[in-house]
Structures are given as C-alpha cells and as structure tokens.
Amino acid sequence: MRDLKGQTVVIRDVVRRYGTYEAVSNVSFDIRAGEFMSILGSSGSGKTTLLMMIAGFETPSSGRMLIGERDITHLAPNRREVGMVFQKYALFPHMTVAQNLAFPLKMRGVPTTEIAARVADMLALVQLTGFEKRMPNQLSGGQQQRVAVARALIFEPPVLLMDEPLGALDKKLRESMQFEIKRLQERLGVTVIYVTHDQEEALTMSDRVAVMERGQLVQIGAPSELYLAPKTAFVADFIGKMNFLDGDYMGAEADGAVVALSELNRIVAPAGLNGLNGSVAQGDRVRIAIRPERLRLAPKGQGGSSALAAKVETAIFVGSYHVFIVAIDGHGGAPIQVQLPANSASLPFRNGDSVDLILDREALKLFPAKEM
C-alpha cells in the first residue's frame, strides 16, 4: 500500500447543542498532518459528538471544521475522505472479509483488477492474509477489528477517525491492538483522531491528547505535559494516579504559597508551580496535588523539618515497586498513596508504623478547591 498523506484537521469554535444542552462547547484545536491525537474524557463529556461532527454524521450548531484546505463543515460524510472505525466493528455480516474490504473501493469506482491487488495488500498489512473468504462471524474480536481498520484505510483517506475501537476487546488483546494500530499509523503517516475514555490508552498511543470535560476542551498537550503539568485539578486527577491534600490557603511567603492542612501541619508550595492563577484569597480552600512517586517515607523523626508525621495504614508489594497507604496525623482527608521503588522483596515499613512523609516540593501543584 502507498503511504498516505495525512492532512491537518482544524476545529474552530465548534458548538453542538441539543435543545438548550451544550454537548460540545466552543471547542477549537488543530491536529497536525500525520499526528495521532486522542480525545480523552469521561462518559458524556462530548467526545463522540465531536468525532461525529468531524465525520459528518452530526452537524455543528456553529463553528467550522477544515481538513487540509477544505472546509468540510457542511460536506456530506462520503465526500469528506475520512476513514471511520467504531467500537462495534460494523462489518457487513453477509460479506466475506475480501468483500468487506472491496466495498469502499467499489463505491469509488476503482477498477476490479486494482481492487483485488489493494485488498491483498491491505490484508497483508493487518496480518490477515489467508482470511479473504471468511465471514465476519468466523473471526475473533481482534481479527474483526483489524478488518474494520483495513476497510477504513483501504481507500487511502488522509484522516482516520476511531471511536473506542478497542472497547469490546479484553485487556491483553487491547494492548496488542494498541501497538498494532500505532505501528500502522506511523508506517502510513495517516492523521488519526482517536476517542477513548481510557487514559492509559490515550497516553501510550498518542502524540497529543485533548482532554474534554462537560463539553469543554480543558487541556491539550503531549502525554508527558498532561502528566507533569496538568492545568486543572480535573486533568491532574484524570491522568495517572494523584494524591490530593485539602487545606486552607494562608497567603504567599518568600518561599511560596503556604497551605495549612491542620493545626499541626503546613506545607509551603513553591511559587510559580501552581494552578491558582491568583484566583484564591487568604482563607480559601485549596488542593495540593502530588504524584505517589514524588513522595518518600522515612522512619519517624528522620524525615527533616518539613516532613509530615503520618501512619502507615496499608503496605502492598506490587512487584517492581511498593505502595504504602498512609494517613497524615491530624489531617482528616483521603489517605495518601506513596510509591517507592522496590529495592528488595521485603517491605521497609509495615502497617501501623509511624513514619515521616516527605514531599518533593518541586512536584507539588496547587489548585483552587472548586474549579470554574
């Protein structure tokens, strides 16, 4: 198969209303040619609605969309030149694998001799050579999905849209298919827009991820950027594991923002590393976010002056690392997860141990307790 020329996709001020309800609120972003972009969000956040508007099965209430230089906002779906793969494979059940693959080419008037060659090429690409005569119900879920991907790509679209394509597969198969789809996309250079609610899937596959919450685009960035510099508490919580410590904002000192967790404990978060944007006043509730791998434990009294006194509630051996669930003395909030590299099979702390919890100051993020 020839390499595909991936094209840019531009989404500008796109809104989709159902009655008074806004399923997609004024979303704008650009997807680069050949980029793998995931749209990530929880159920009902508007991901599918956005994808369906790009595909042409839904009409925006307002806004514009372009593929390359073409304004596709009001173009019929079959004239947009986008491939589509859905969670339900949507293969034609009464057609063989070869006939399923041939269908988009027949629709486009490709000569029969060329069709046979392209079907064979495409089957080789998704590693299904020899499956030409099978019917869809004679294939496993993973094989059916590979046929669906092949059928979406066979007419060489510059853009491939995928909506939870691996949602129906078990974990192991899903992981191997993630790898296959990624390899295929890189090999062909097609632009992919991939809808998922699975943050791990989005992080492993994508060049960039667009996070949606209640119809809004809340952050867009490379996986590492979302993980290391989440702009909101929602993104911080949604991407990877995150601990939150709730406290009262006491104002800024030379060292940074001071947060009181309780009568006993205060934390000073370095200035400039927070999502507060000047939007909180002294006495307001704030949330400190910190990843489990940026916390350390020391025996009681040995953690230094800024360590917090805590107690181990649960100690878990995971394999390559240990997880400790600890409660901070005098702080009623949710227990804190600490992840330590496993240097030996024995756990360095046990349930009930009094410990010092050491926070990596540079890794603290501060957010208002309520967003928006």
Ligand SMILES: Nc1ncnc2c1ncn2[C@@H]1O[C@H](COP(=O)(O)OP(=O)(O)OP(=O)(O)O)[C@@H](O)[C@H]1O
């Ligand atoms: N045809 C419709 N009429 C009315 N409301 C709709 C319609 N289609 C979608 N919605 C609403 O718009 C919101 C966004 O739906 P959408 O399917 O885009 O979410 P999603 O992020 O894809 O969720 P999921 O992961 O559950 O598929 C939901 O609250 C949904 O109920």
